[in-house]
Structure formats: structure tokens, C-alpha cells
Amino acid sequence: xxxxxxxxxxxxxxxxxxxxxxxxxxxxxxxxxxxxxxxxxxxxxxxxxxxxxxxxxxxxxxxxxxxxxxxxxxxxxxxxxxxxxxxxxxxxxxxxxxxxxxxxxxxxxxxxxxxxxxxxxxxxxxxxxxxxxxxxxxxxxxxxxxxxxxxxxxxxxxxxxxxxxxxxxxxxxxxxxxxxxxxxxxxxxxxxxxxxxxxxxxxxxxxxxxxxxxxxxxxxxxxxxxxxxxxxxxxxxxxxxxxxxxxxxxxxxxxxxxxxxxxxxxxxxxxxxxxxxxxxxxxxxxxxxxxxxxxxxxxxxxxxxxxxxxxxxxxxxxxxxxxxxxxx
Amino acid sequence: xxxxxxxxxxxxxxxxxxxxxxxxxxxxxxxxxxxxxxxxxxxxxxxxxxxxxxxxxxxxxxxxxxxxxxxxxxxxxxxxxxxxxxxxxxxxxxxxxxxxxxxxxxxxxxxxxxxxxxxxxxxxxxxxxxxxxxxxxxxxxxxxxxxxxxxxxxxxxxxxxxxxxxxxxxxxxxxxxxxxxxxxxxxxxxxxxxxxxxxxxxxxxxxxxxxxxxxxxxxxxxxxxxxxxxxxxxxxxxxxxxxxxxxxxxxxxxxxxxxxxxxxxxxxxxxxxxxxxxxxxxxxxxxxxxxxxxxxxxxxxxxxxxxxxxxxxxxxxxxxxxxxxxxxxxxxxxxxxxxxxxxxxxxxxxxxxxxxxxxxxxxxxxxxxxxxxxxxxxxxxxxxxxx
Numbered sequence: 001x002x003x004x005x006x007x008x009x010x011x012x013x014x015x016x017x018x019x020x021x022x023x024x025x026x027x028x029x030x031x032x033x034x035x036x037x038x039x040x041x042x043x044x045x046x047x048x049x050x051x052x053x054x055x056x057x058x059x060x061x062x063x064x065x066x067x068x069x070x071x072x073x074x075x076x077x078x079x080x081x082x083x084x085x086x087x088x089x090x091x092x093x094x095x096x097x098x099x100x101x102x103x104x105x106x107x108x109x110x111x112x113x114x115x116x117x118x119x120x121x122x123x124x125x126x127x128x129x130x131x132x133x134x135x136x137x138x139x140x141x142x143x144x145x146x147x148x149x150x151x152x153x154x155x156x157x158x159x160x161x162x163x164x165x166x167x168x169x170x171x172x173x174x175x176x177x178x179x180x181x182x183x184x185x186x187x188x189x190x191x192x193x194x195x196x197x198x199x200x201x202x203x204x205x206x207x208x209x210x211x212x213x214x215x216x217x218x219x220x221x222x223x224x225x226x227x228x229x230x231x232x233x234x235x236x237x238x239x240x241x242x243x244x245x246x247x248x249x250x251x252x253x254x255x256x257x258x259x260x261x262x263x264x265x266x267x268x269x270x271x272x273x274x275x276x277x278x279x280x281x282x283x284x285x286x287x288x289x290x291x292x293x294x295x296x297x298x299x300x301x302x303x304x305x306x307x308x309x310x311x312x313x314x315x316x317x318x319x320x321x322x323x324x325x326x327x328x
Numbered sequence: 329x330x331x332x333x334x335x336x337x338x339x340x341x342x343x344x345x346x347x348x349x350x351x352x353x354x355x356x357x358x359x360x361x362x363x364x365x366x367x368x369x370x371x372x373x374x375x376x377x378x379x380x381x382x383x384x385x386x387x388x389x390x391x392x393x394x395x396x397x398x399x400x401x402x403x404x405x406x407x408x409x410x411x412x413x414x415x416x417x418x419x420x421x422x423x424x425x426x427x428x429x430x431x432x433x434x435x436x437x438x439x440x441x442x443x444x445x446x447x448x449x450x451x452x453x454x455x456x457x458x459x460x461x462x463x464x465x466x467x468x469x470x471x472x473x474x475x476x477x478x479x480x481x482x483x484x485x486x487x488x489x490x491x492x493x494x495x496x497x498x499x500x501x502x503x504x505x506x507x508x509x510x511x512x513x514x515x516x517x518x519x520x521x522x523x524x525x526x527x528x529x530x531x532x533x534x535x536x537x538x539x540x541x542x543x544x545x546x547x548x549x550x551x552x553x554x555x556x557x558x559x560x561x562x563x564x565x566x567x568x569x570x571x572x573x574x575x576x577x578x579x580x581x582x583x584x585x586x587x588x589x590x591x592x593x594x595x596x597x598x599x600x601x602x603x604x605x606x607x608x609x610x611x612x613x614x615x616x617x618x619x620x621x622x623x624x625x626x627x628x629x630x631x632x633x634x635x636x637x638x639x640x641x642x643x644x645x646x647x648x649x650x651x652x653x654x655x656x657x658x659x660x661x662x663x664x665x666x667x668x669x670x671x672x673x674x675x676x677x678x679x680x681x682x683x684x685x686x687x688x689x690x691x692x693x694x695x696x697x698x699x700x701x702x703x704x705x706x707x708x709x710x711x712x713x714x715x
Contacts, residue, residue, distance in 0.1 A: 029618040039627065043620055046650055164477065167673045181581040183619060186649050251581070295582075296618065305581065 005275065008267055012282040019289030023052040027293045046187065054185040055288040057197045058250050059260075061242035063284030064204060066257030067264070067276055068239040071214045072232055073135070076265075077145055079258030080243040083131055084152035085124045086257075089247035091155040092123025097174035098166040114192060116177070121244030127151055128240045132232070177251055182292055182306055185249050196245050200238050204277065207235055211273040255310050259318045260284045287314050358413040369548060372529035375520040376536045383407050387539050389520065400517060402492075404539060419515035421491060424542040429474055429490040433457055433679040435519065438534050441550055441683060444541040450474045450488055458668060458676035486512045492540060494519055525612050526595050527685030528558055534683060557686035558599075561693060564704070565601040568697040573603045575626035575656070576634040578647060584622045585614045593634070596685065600692035605629055623653070631696065632656035633711075635664045637673060641714060662714035663695050677710040684709075 025032065028048055032040050066079040073083075080086045096119040131148055138144050163171060177184075185193065210231035213221035221228045246253065264279040291309040298304050364379040364386060379386045385404040391397030401418045408422045429450040430436040439448050440461055451457070452475035454466045465471045472488065474481050485493070486509075493509065493516040509516055521533040531554050538547030574597055577586050587593035588611025589604070597604040605626045609615060626632075632654060638644045641662065644651055651657055666675040681688050687709040693700055694708055 028620045030620040030624050039624060042627075042653060043623065046653070047620055047623070175580065183582045184648065188649060299616075305583075 005268060005270070009278070009282075012279065012286065015286045016282050016289070019286050019293070020052055020056070022293045023055060023289045024048050026297060027052065027289075028296050047183065050185050050187050050190055051183045051292065052289065053190055053194070054182045054250060055292050056285040057190075057193060058182065058246045058253060059256060059284030059286070059288035060201065060281040061197055061246045061284075062253060062256040063260035063264075063280035064201060064277060065239040065242045066259075067261040067273075067280050068204070068211070068235050069257075070261050071211050071273070072235065073144060074214070074217065075142075075145060076262055077258065078148075079261075080124070080239070081252070081254050081257050082145065082152070083148035084127045084150075084155055085240060085243050086247055086252045086254075087152040087155035087159075088123040088125075088127030089120040089244045090123070090252050091159050092119040092126070093177060093248065094159045094162050094174055095119065097177065098162045098170045117192060117196075117245055117248040120248035121241050123155075124240040124244035124247065125237065127155070128236050132236060182250055182288070184251075189249055193245060193249050196241065200242050200245075201281070204235070204238055205274070207231060207238075208272075208274045208277065211235070211277075212271055215271055215273070250306075252307075253310065254307050255314050256284055256287060259314050260287065262318060358415065367535075370532060370535060372526055373521075373524055373532040373536070374529065375523055376533070378535070378539055383410055384412075385539060387536065389517065391520075399520075402515070402517065402540070404542070419492075421515075421540070425491040425540045427488070427491045428540070429485065429488065429493040431475060431480070431493060431495045432519070433459075433462075434521075434682050435494045435537060436462055437679045438537045438683055439541065441534065442538050442541060442543040442546055444543055447541050449490055450485075455670075455672045456674050456678070458670045458674070458679060480509075482508050482512075485509060485514065490514060492517060494537070496522075521682070523612070525590060525592070527592055527599070527688070528555060530592060530682050531555075531558075531685050554684060554686050558689055561686060561689045561704075562599045564700060565599065565689070565693050565697065568601045568693075568700060570697070571601055571603045572630035572696050573605055573626075573628070574631045574633060574696070575605045575622065575629045576632070578636050578638070578644070578651070579619055579622070582618065584617045584619060586617055586622065588613055588615055596688055596692060600689055600696055602631070602692065602696045619648075619650070623650075626654065626656075628655045630656060630659065631661045631663065633663050633665070633695075635662060635714060637666060637675075638664055638714060639666070644714065660713075660715070663711045664714050665710045667708060667710055667712040675710070681710055 024044070028043065028051075030043055032044065062080060065085070069078040069080065069083060069085075070076055072078075093116055096116060130151065131144065134147055135144055138147070163174070166174070210221065210226050210228075213224050213226050214232075218228050221231075243257070260280050260283045261276065263283050264276045267283075268275050268279055270276075287310065288306075291306060291313050294313060295304045295306055295309045298309075364381045367378040367380065370377060375390050377388045377390075379388070384406055387402040387404070388398050389400040389402070391399040399417065403412070403418065403420045404424065405412075405420060405422055412420065414420060424447070426447050427449045428439070428447050430439060430448050431452040433452070433456045436445075436448060436451050436457070437459055439445055440459060445461055445465060448465075448471065450472045451462065451466070453473050454463060454471075457463055457466075462471065466473075472484065474485055474488075480495075489512075493514060495516055495518055519533070519536075521530050521536075524530045524533070532551055534551055535544065535547045538544050575586065576593060577584060579585075586606055589607050589609030590612045591614070594604050594607060594609075598607065606615065635644060638647075641657070641660075644657075644662070656662060665677040665681070668676045670676075677688075690704055690706060691708045691711045694704060694706070695711060
């Protein structure tokens with residue numbers, strides 16, 4: 001078992017490296033031409049490199065956030081997109097963009113996209129904790145998921161309401177953000193994005209024991225000497241930050257949060273959550289890196305929307321694996 | 329029982345009365361049976377034509393997919409007693425249209441230029457307007473809005489019962505609104521001016537709208553003036569010694585939508601003696617390009633135009649800091665077509681630039697060829713420098 005897991009990790013690391021190289025070399029509309037060094041240097045360092053790093057960060061964060069939510073809610077259908085966490089983040093970003101002058105004046109005191117990042121994190125935290133409060137009253141995970149779906153709808157409706165009354169300037173800024181893009185992140189943005197992700201992911205690795213215990217339920221975790229409520233609070237807090245920060249920089253990205261933990265559990269049949277944390281980081285990154293390459297190579301000149309490609313690449317893969325692994 | 333008979337009698341009478349429509353009373357003769365003379369004064373526009381005789385005027389609209397398809401025939405009766413046989417896609421109007429629903433600020437402004445705003449009873453959404461006349465008429469409750477949200481308010485439209493609706497012929501009939509309006513027997517024109525390839529062709533559509541309000545002579549004189557100005561400006565621009573390179577628009581998400589090489593904007597840039605970086609493209613619509621593609625092609629361009637709703641360089645950089653790498657940004661040659669905007673932020677460019685391409689051309693010449701300032705003697709109409 002241990003040996004087979006090592007082989008699987010070697011394959012994942014190979015795919016991760018290949019995806020990274022492909023994204024850097026052919027993940028764009030322009031062939032890198034050695035004769036025009038200034039243009040190529042700009043394209044490589046300012047466009048492709050930040051995009052590739054963003055794909056890795058976004059893939060890792062959404063997958064880990066999904067894994068945590070699936071373990072806490074003990075439901076494979078849980079994920080930041082399904083539970084309304086991404087919608088909460090989007091709503092708070094919409095408020096930032098569309099609320100008018102008060103917030104705009106306030107935004108002058110923030111560096112770059114940090115106000116958007118904060119709004120997004122607050123939005124995702126608000127929805128997650130609301131669901132958590134409800135989870136105390138509701139025993140059924142299915143009902144909890146349905147409540148999450150309803151919350152996502154409410155957030156979208158409020159967002160639609162704000163968009164309806166917004167002036168065209170603010171609306172345009174929000175529409176540009178909401179299109180979901182890996183290519184909008186710059187090296188300066190990565191100075192905010194990367195440290196937050198690295199700190200949160202490192203912190204999550206300190207919660208491997210509670211995460212493994214959560215797999216068997218609250219009673220098991222409590223009997224194992226784990227402070228269930230406190231650990232759950234910290235993990236939800238960290239997963240909300242991960243979802244919020246990625247939504248802030250890339251816009252709402254679907255599918256990854258729910259599908260990658262499922263794929264990880266299919267590939268690694270183990271209850272050791274450290275393995276799943278590492279594999280989620282690798283699989284999430286691989287899917288986003290290859291989706292990015294496909295995005296730029298389907299059409300020679302333009303980029304296809306990333307959300308569409310992720311679903312086209314990932315959904316058939318999950319369906320295939322679900323059929324192949326029927327006991328799951 | 330007598331009461332029941334009475335009720336049936338009233339009911340049947342109402343049905344018979346409701347079926348009566350004097351305009352569409354069938355006769356044996358169709359409009360085709362009468363010889364007509366084609367209006368040869370339409371030089372540029374290819375998506376409509378006008379023919380007439382002493383009894384009526386026929387306005388033909390040519391289709392979306394193929395320019396040879398006739399998608400609508402609108403017959404203005406000069407003799408209101410004349411009854412003609414009606415076929416599908418044919419609409420008859422007595423003398424002129426007095427209650428118009430104009431669902432684009434471009435069409436409404438065309439009616440304003442034709443001194444026919446009194447014929448307009450409804451617009452799409454007053455938020456899009458800078459035109460003081462339209463706003464005043466709306467504030468005096470003599471105009472209503474029919475498209476406050478994303479869809480036309482069918483009930484309001486049916487209650488208004490306009491003689492004709494001028495609608496944008498691009499979005500299709502996603503929710504079946506057009507069918508419902510058709511059932512309500514309200515003629516709708518899906519205007520195809522956006523498919524015209526040259527600025528003068530789009531401006532010539534003023535003759536199309538004029539035919540419905542019988543202001544043909546005024547339309548001819550307005551268009552002649554526009555044509556004269558435009559052609560003389562084009563000649564003036566051709567005397568410029570330099571031909572600066574230009575690109576336009578900003579990216580949305582990962583996609584940068586730029587006008588095709590044969591589009592309205594590309595033609596204006598060519599006529600202003602500028603070198604549009606995508607001029608070799610053959611599309612009349614827009615191209616969906618990546619940031620890399622636009623950067624590679626336009627990084628050294630001299631000018632950058634039409635920057636969405638951007639008002640300052642800082643605002644532009646807040647969308648995408650890498651815009652600073654373009655030569656036009658470094659040189660400060662950024663011009664946006666939002667010099668005059670209303671309280672909601674909508675520019676008057678979208679209302680009147682189509683009608684007056686000569687004013688847009690004049691702006692472009694002033695921007696690209698400042699040495700010709702003395703010849704034009706004016707200031708920018710639609711554009712402002714972004715600082």
C-alpha cells in the first residue's frame with residue numbers, strides 16, 4: 001500500500017511538473033520567440049509566470065477548502081461553491097465594488113486589491129459560520145447542503161439586486177472581476193496572495209489529526225481527546241480564508257472544490273488526511289494548469305473562459321472514475 | 329333565459345367588433361400590384377431600401393444572415409382610404425407613425441434630429457440618455473420606459489399599443505417577448521444598422537426612420553450635410569504627413585474584445601488616416617483576443633482609444649497594472665469617448681456618434697493630427713484625454 005502510494009505521488013508530481021512547464025511554455029496565444037527578447041521577457045515574466053503560479057495557488061486552495069468542508073460536514077457533496085461560501089465571497093466583493101462612494105473613499109486606504117481580498121474573506125467567513133451555526137440545529141447533512149444551496153441563491157439574488165441599481169462605472173469593475181480569470185493576477189498581487197496561501201496551508205497541516213478524527217464523526221473525535229468545536233472553528237476559519245482569497249484574485253471558480261477531494265479519495269484509499277492534503281494540492285493544481293493550457297490552445301488567438309474548460313476537463317474524469325470505482 | 333340570450337348577443341358583438349381592423353381589411357390587391365419607383369438617393373446603407381408611388385411608400389429591411397433576404401416590408405399609405413392585401417412580414421401604416429416605441433437611444437436621437445420627438449411615446453430606459461429634450465419629456469410624463477430591466481415590459485407595451493416598435497435587431501427572442509408582441513398585433517422593426525460596414529452607411533439610416541414620420545426632406549438635408557463634412561474631413565486627414573498607429577478597448581476577464589479590421593471603428597480610424605493595428609483583419613464585428621496577442625501587436629502603438637468607462641490612468645491601472653507597459657500609456661496618448669456623460673455615467677457618444685460620424689472623425693483627426701487643428705477649428709466633441 002505504502003509503495004503504491006509512492007508510485008501514485010510520483011505520477012502526480014510528474015503531471016504537476018509537466019502542467020507547470022506546459023502552462024509556462026504554451027499556456028498563451030503567442031509562441032515564445034527568442035528573437036524579440038523584450039516582448040518575450042514581458043510575456044513570460046509578467047503574464048505567464050503569474051498566471052501559472054495563480055493556477056497552482058487557486059487549485060491548491062480550493063481543493064483543500066473543499067476537503068476540509070467535506071470532512072467537517074461528512075458529505076462528499078460539500079464544497080465552497082455548493083455550500084455558498086464562494087457566493088458569500090462574491091457578494092461581499094460586489095458590495096465593495098457597487099456600494100458607492102462610502103466604500104470607494106474607504107478603499108483609498110488599502111493597497112492594491114487588499115480591500116477586495118478582505119471583503120471576499122469576510123463574505124466567505126460569514127456564510128461558513130452561518131452554516132456552522134445551523135449545523136448545530138440540523139442533524140441531516142443533506143438538509144444542511146440544501147440550506148447551503150439556498151444561501152448561495154440568496155447571495156446571488158442580493159448581488160443581482162445590487163447590480164441592477166449600480167452605476168455603469170462600478171458595475172463594469174465588478175463584471176470584469178466576476179468573469180473568473182487566472183490571467184488577471186500580477187506579480188504584485190502574488191505578494192499578497194502567496195503568503196496568505198502558504199501560511200494557511202502550513203497551518204492546516206498542523207490539523208491532520210483532528211481532520212482524520214472528523215472522518216469518523218464528532219463522538220469519535222471527542223473520545224480521541226480532540227477539542228471538536230475549537231478545531232472545527234480553526235479549520236473552517238482557514239478554509240474560508242483560502243476560498244475568500246482565491247475568489248478575490250481569480251473570481252468565482254467552480255468545480256475544483258468539490259471534485260478534487262473526491263478524486264483524491266478515489267486515488268488514495270486511506271484515512272490518513274496528510275496524504276489527502278498533499279494529493280489535493282497536487283491534483284487541484286494539475287487540473288487548473290492543464291485547463292489553462294487547453295484554454296489557450298483551443299483557439300489560436302483568444303482565451304476560453306477558465307470555468308468552462310475546468311468543467312469540460314474535470315467533470316468527465318470524475319464521472320469516469322465514479323463508474324470505475326463503484327464501491328465509493 | 330332572455331338574460332342568457334342578451335349576454336350571448338353582447339359577447340358575439342364584442343368579438344365581431346374586436347376583429348375589425350380598418351388597416352388590415354383584406355382586398356384583392358397587394359402592394360406588389362402597383363408599380364413603384366426606387367429611391368436612388370440611398371448611397372451607402374445596404375440593409376434597407378425605399379420605393380414609392382403616389383399611393384404608398386414601401387420600406388424594405390434586409391435580413392440578418394443574408395443581405396438578400398427581405399425580413400420586413402413596411403408600407404406607409406399616403407392615401408389612407410386605400411386597402412391592400414396583407415401578407416406575412418408586411419405591415420401597413422396610415423400616413424405616418426404618431427405613437428412610436430423607440431428602444432434604443434440611437435433611434436430616439438434620430439427622431440429628435442428629425443424634429444419628431446413628439447411622435448415618440450416610449451423609450452427603453454431614460455438612464456441611458458444625455459439628450460435634454462428626451463429627459464424633459466420623460467420628466468413631464470410624456471414618455472414612458474419599456475425596458476427598465478433586462479427585458480421589455482410586455483404588459484406596459486400592450487397597454488401603450490404603439491403604432492410601431494423600433495428594436496435592436498441583435499439579441500434574438502430569448503424569452504419569446506417578440507412573439508407576444510407579434511400576437512398583440514404591434515409591428516416591430518428589428519433595426520439592422522449595426523450590420524452596416526461604414527460610418528456613413530449607419531448615419532444614412534436617418535432616412536429609414538424619417539420615412540415612418542414623413543420627414544424625408546429633413547433627413548436628406550441632414551444626411552447631405554453629414555456626408556459633405558465627413559468626406560471633406562477624410563480628404564483633410566489624407567493630407568496629414570504622419571500615420572500614427574492605434575489600438576482600442578480594454579480586456580474583460582481574460583478576453584480583449586477589439587473591433588474587426590472592417591468594422592465601423594476600423595473604418596473611422598482608416599478615414600482619419602491612422603494605422604489601426606488590426607486593420608488587416610477581415611471581420612466586421614469584434615475579435616476576441618488574449619492579453620498576449622494584443623500586447624504583442626499593440627505594445628508600440630502610438631494611441632490607445634475607447635477605454636470603456638475609464639476616467640483616469642490610475643483607474644485604468646486598477647483594472648490591470650500591466651497596461652502601463654503599452655507605449656501609448658507611457659506617452660500619455662490615451663483618449664476615451666466619454667467626454668460628456670450623464671448622472672448615471674453613460675456617454676453621449678452612444679447616442680449620437682452613429683448619427684454624426686463626421687463629429688467623431690473630426691475628433692480623431694484632432695487627436696492624431698494636431699497639426700491640422702487650424703483647418704478644423706473646433707474642440708473635441710466626444711473624446712477626452714485620459715490623464
